[in-house]
Amino acid sequence: MKSGIGIAAIALTVLIIPGAAESPAGERYFKEYCWGCHHQTAEAFGPSFRSIADKRTSAQIMAQIADPEHTYKSLGYARNSMPAFADLNASQLKALTDYILSFKDKK
């Protein structure tokens, strides 16, 4: 009985929190590949996803993930400290980019 209520509460939380159910793939890839250097709303070794979402287009973000060696200058950085994720396919890149952009205007 008790555990039934617990599961219902979790299911409800997933439905209510905006974005939580929207991009599960993007969030998964973020945890797998990016979390060591980027956090969602706090600065880490790299900038937060919120600050990226507030100033970049999806094309800029995708290009940076796939090939940062060729984009860091145009984004205003003096050098590149990020590895290229050249093995990600188009749908993985899109999922990650949508996940980053979901933090736009998040407080």
Ligand code: HEC
């Ligand atoms: C080894 C650390 C590291 C990892 C891992 C990493 N990044 Fe970065 N990333 C950085 C740093 C540092 C910067 C800031 C630019 C620089 O100094 O190279 C950056 C910059 C960026 C930018 C551009 C920031 C801007 O100003 O618009 C994007 C987008 C980005 N990272 C996305 C990702 C994503 C998505 C992943 C995972 C697939 C990832 N990064 C993994 C360190 C990392």
